[in-house]
Amino acid sequence: MPPIDTAPMILALVALASYLLGSVPFGMVMARVMGLGNLREIGSGNIGATNVLRTGNKTAAFFTLLFDAAKGGVAVLIAQALFGEDAAQIAGLFAFLGHLFPVWLKFNGGKGVATFLGVILALNFYVGLACCATWLVVALALRVSSLAALLAAGLSPVWMIVFDYGQGLLVGAILTLLVYIRHSTNIKRLKAGTEPKIGQK
Numbered sequence: 001m002p003p004i005d006t007a008p009m010i011l012a013l014v015a016l017a018s019y020l021l022g023s024v025p026f027g028m029v030m031a032r033v034m035g036l037g038n039l040r041e042i043g044s045g046n047i048g049a050t051n052v053l054r055t056g057n058k059t060a061a062f063f064t065l066l067f068d069a070a071k072g073g074v075a076v077l078i079a080q081a082l083f084g085e086d087a088a089q090i091a092g093l094f095a096f097l098g099h100l101f102p103v104w105l106k107f108n109g110g111k112g113v114a115t116f117l118g119v120i121l122a123l124n125f126y127v128g129l130a131c132c133a134t135w136l137v138v139a140l141a142l143r144v145s146s147l148a149a150l151l152a153a154g155l156s157p158v159w160m161i162v163f164d165y166g167q168g169l170l171v172g173a174i175l176t177l178l179v180y181i182r183h184s185t186n187i188k189r190l191k192a193g194t195e196p197k198i199g200q201k
Contacts, residue, residue, distance in 0.1 A: 018075040018091040022098025026067035069118030076122035092119035130159040146186035153179040
């Protein structure tokens, strides 16, 4: 964790603004704009890119992935530019919490993979790139999005050590724990061998 140099009131405002940005459900927005129906009634009912892909619309899934990642990254980069590393980590954490627990959806949001990757990329590009590469390799090899996400998040502390980003270990550990909690049902299906493949409707 970096030294806390920013005033508590500023950090609180950063947290609130980042939460609100993170809480924008781009999957729901893309589904509505492109006439794909209610994501809550499709596939897993999740609002993320993987479930958008189950509609068969790859364009909508791509933009959901992009915007969900961008909202985490943008929150971090703005806070970092204005206030420093302590504010950046607070921004990343609360943007992620906004995606998981959006006020607009009665605090029932997504699983946070794209937003997690966006936050990590903005906090440390090399760590984020390694996490993205981990996700991509596993996803291409095994075609299971949840397993790719779990391994990408689980290895993030390792990549932080490799790329000398020790000050990110605490927030990284919190984000990783939340990813695993949100994927609890996926973990059960992985153990049972019933987890659906990427693109499966």
